[in-house]
Amino acid sequence: MNAPSALFLENAAALAEPVVRLDGIERSFGAVHALRGISLALRPGRALALVGESGCGKTTCARIIARMDQPTAGSMHFRGRDITHPGEKAAEAAYRRAVQMVFQDPFASLNPVFSIRHHLARPLKLHGHAGNKTEQERGVADLLGWVGLDPAVTAHKFPHELSGGQRQRVNIARALAVRPDVLVADEPTSMLDVSIRRGILELLSRIKRERQLALLYITHDIATAAHVAEEVIVMFAGQMVEWGSTETVIRNARHPYTKLLLSAVPDPDRPFVPGDSARFLNHAEEVRRISRPASDKIEQVGPNHFIRALGAS
Amino acid sequence: MSAPLLQIRDLCVDYLLDDGAFRAVKNVSFDIGRGELFGLAGESGCGKSTIAYAITRLSKPPAWVAGGEVLLDGQDLLKLPEAALQKVRWRRIGMVFQSAMNSLNPLMRVEAQFHDVLYRHTGATRAQSRARAEEMFRLVGIPTSRLDNYPHQFSGGMRQRIVIAICLALQPELIIMDEPTTALDVVVQREILEQVIDLQRSHGFSVLFITHDLHLMAQLCHRIGVMLKGELVEVGDVRQVSRAPSHEYTRKLWGAIPQLPGHGAAA
Numbered sequence: 089m090n091a092p093s094a095l096f097l098e099n100a101a102a103l104a105e106p107v108v109r110l111d112g113i114e115r116s117f118g119a120v121h122a123l124r125g126i127s128l129a130l131r132p133g134r135a136l137a138l139v140g141e142s143g144c145g146k147t148t149c150a151r152i153i154a155r156m157d158q159p160t161a162g163s164m165h166f167r168g169r170d171i172t173h174p175g176e177k178a179a180e181a182a183y184r185r186a187v188q189m190v191f192q193d194p195f196a197s198l199n200p201v202f203s204i205r206h207h208l209a210r211p212l213k214l215h216g217h218a219g220n221k222t223e224q225e226r227g228v229a230d231l232l233g234w235v236g237l238d239p240a241v242t243a244h245k246f247p248h249e250l251s252g253g254q255r256q257r258v259n260i261a262r263a264l265a266v267r268p269d270v271l272v273a274d275e276p277t278s279m280l281d282v283s284i285r286r287g288i289l290e291l292l293s294r295i296k297r298e299r300q301l302a303l304l305y306i307t308h309d310i311a312t313a314a315h316v317a318e319e320v321i322v323m324f325a326g327q328m329v330e331w332g333s334t335e336t337v338i339r340n341a342r343h344p345y346t347k348l349l350l351s352a353v354p355d356p357d358r359p360f361v362p363g364d365s366a367r368f369l370n371h372a373e374e375v376r377r378i379s380r381p382a383s384d385k386i387e388q389v390g391p392n393h394f395i396r397a398l399g400a401s
Numbered sequence: 402m403s404a405p406l407l408q409i410r411d412l413c414v415d416y417l418l419d420d421g422a423f424r425a426v427k428n429v430s431f432d433i434g435r436g437e438l439f440g441l442a443g444e445s446g447c448g449k450s451t452i453a454y455a456i457t458r459l460s461k462p463p464a465w466v467a468g469g470e471v472l473l474d475g476q477d478l479l480k481l482p483e484a485a486l487q488k489v490r491w492r493r494i495g496m497v498f499q500s501a502m503n504s505l506n507p508l509m510r511v512e513a514q515f516h517d518v519l520y521r522h523t524g525a526t527r528a529q530s531r532a533r534a535e536e537m538f539r540l541v542g543i544p545t546s547r548l549d550n551y552p553h554q555f556s557g558g559m560r561q562r563i564v565i566a567i568c569l570a571l572q573p574e575l576i577i578m579d580e581p582t583t584a585l586d587v588v589v590q591r592e593i594l595e596q597v598i599d600l601q602r603s604h605g606f607s608v609l610f611i612t613h614d615l616h617l618m619a620q621l622c623h624r625i626g627v628m629l630k631g632e633l634v635e636v637g638d639v640r641q642v643s644r645a646p647s648h649e650y651t652r653k654l655w656g657a658i659p660q661l662p663g664h665g666a667a668a
Binding site: 141143282284286309338354355359363364 | 444657659
């Protein structure tokens with residue numbers, strides 16, 4: 089086991105055992121290192137946020153966890169068992185059932201020719217959670233209730249009759265139909281209105297708490313991460329640059345990239361100053377330049393707060 | 402005080418449906434002054450983009466401008482013959498949309514796309530266009546050597562900057578920006594908007610900035626209008642709309658935005 093994961097887990101000794109654990113995961117596409125040394129743990133009833141800009145590797149990481157991609161190095165554990173390499177069929181199927189995804193685009197992830205009832209009844213049936221019509225109907229109503237939609241109004245509707253926020257709720261319900269242990273939500277609110285986002289974030293938090301799900305929340309918006317996740321990993325250029333308790337990382341950010349990310353969150357009390365653009369652009373470029381080189385040096389800066397030392401460029 | 406650059410008076414836009422007309426914009430009136438940054442906020446479906454399209458008469462069926470006036474320097478754009486309107490679009494009013502970065506032609510080098518626009522609107526020669534394009538690239542902070550590249554060789558943020566650069570090349574008096582940075586991440590968003598603010602200061606154009614992100618809007622606009630179900634429910638100075646909103650809906654919109662705990666990290 090490499091250093092970062094040892095450090096990351098050490099502080100979490102008091103918490104429940106992780107459902108899924110990644111240790112030193114690497115993913116290369118030829119000469120491009122999309123992921124370097126990613127280590128994380130997903131625990132029941134807790135949320136971990138993966139934050140970073142487009143291209144930082146956060147979606148690659150989600151794809152590996154959801155088994156849509158394979159790492160080139162490192163190991164993966166599911167309930168303590170090594171599952172780095174897909175093994176026997178039954179175990180693989182159990183893992184895939186346990187890990188469900190909610191995607192970014194609520195408009196593209198539902199089939200336009202089927203009703204909402206169909207979208208929810210099908211996974212219930214396939215996974216043996218509902219046999220006959222009555223059970224299915226009850227299951228669909230139950231799922232819609234979980235995500236705050238009225239079954240009597242919604243079940244017979246088609247995707248185009250729902251708003252973006254409602255469709256994302258249906259996507260969450262569909263993921264829940266499989267009764268997963270882990271929910272991977274990849275930018276679930278970035279295509280929704282700011283005013284709708286909070287409702288979806290609150291829903292994810294409630295599901296995590298009440299169903300004791302492990303949630304991996306992927307976003308480029310560090311402000312929303314604070315609303316959902318107890319822990320956060322800030323990624324840049326395929327590496328974890330700063331991680332730990334969300335509250336601490338946001339309040340006492342130490343890595344220059346995290347600071348840059350925080351400074352760019354829209355804040356109505358800090359109007360843009362005309363004539364400032366060159367300064368900000370140069371600053372952002374410099375931060376990206378110094379944050380990019382690979383580095384193995386991890387520094388612990390608080391009880392649950394770590395940063396990666398800047399590498400040599 | 403000089404007359405406002407743009408005056409919108411009682412604008413109504415309908416969407417014609419099988420079972421009658423749905424009024425998406427209801428008697429909306431507001432002004433945008435010269436050199437003013439005016440923000441239009443509201444949720445999806447409130448009619449804010451419909452207004453953006455109606456201003457330059459780009460509304461496509463089933464959208465139908467049912468009434469009102471759009472006065473640019475006192476001239477009603479809604480009554481202008483098509484030929485005269487062509488001289489207003491892009492030349493006097495530029496537009497940058499959310500997916501603008503995807504509106505670049507993938508088969509043309511960026512330099513050629515500058516020339517396309519400059520030749521059509523000003524009759525510029527190839528050499529004149531090249532010079533202007535280099536000037537614009539310097540303004541938006543992209544190395545001029547990259548003018549020979551194709552759109553796919555740029556990141557999303559850079560492509561959005563290129564669209565803004567092409568738009569500015571014609572020195573419009575008003576730029577309509579409809580969710581110009583919504584598809585980009587926060588650092589790139591800030592980089593682009595800081596540049597827009599600087600360019601606005603040096604060139605003096607007006608901006609109609611449309612977004613659902615009130616926080617962002619408050620960082621760069623002088624005045625803000627808030628829309629709800631096709632109606633403009635509040636218009637005011639940025640400080641008033643953010644500190645003392647008069648409409649209940651504006652207060653709700655502010656409250657809905659996820660914020661950082663103890664926000665206000667040092668830049």
